[in-house]
Amino acid sequence: xxxxxxxxxxxxxxxxxxxxxxxxxxxxxxxxxxxxxxxxxxxxxxxxxxxxxxxxxxxxxxxxxxxxxxxxxxxxxxxxxxxxxxx
Numbered sequence: 670x671x672x673x674x675x676x677x678x679x680x681x682x683x684x685x686x687x688x689x690x691x692x693x694x695x696x697x698x699x700x701x702x703x704x705x706x707x708x709x710x711x712x713x714x715x716x717x718x719x720x721x722x723x724x725x726x727x728x729x730x731x732x733x734x735x736x737x738x739x740x741x742x743x744x745x746x747x748x749x750x751x752x753x754x755x756x
Contacts, residue, residue, distance in 0.1 A: 696721070700728045 692713060699709045706729075710721035 693724075696725055697728055700725055 696709050696713050697699045699712065700706070706721050706725070707718055710724065713721060715721050
């Protein structure tokens with residue numbers, strides 16, 4: 670017998686509750702493994718990335734962490750000097 674919307678509704682939404690913890694674990698693991706929020710949003714079936722951000726943005730690393738080092742690396746280049754002349 671094929672499942673229909675009425676079969677799903679007959680559970681009173683309780684079936685969804687069984688899968689919610691697995692879905693959160695799945696999304697959390699993706700984020701912790703540096704999968705983009707857009708991809709996580711798509712894989713979770715969210716209608717927009719804003720839903721994903723609202724639910725999971727707390728898992729993102731501190732956005733200010735490492736900015737100085739990244740900027741210095743970009744400005745100085747991989748093989749450049751580590752000193753900057755005052756000017």
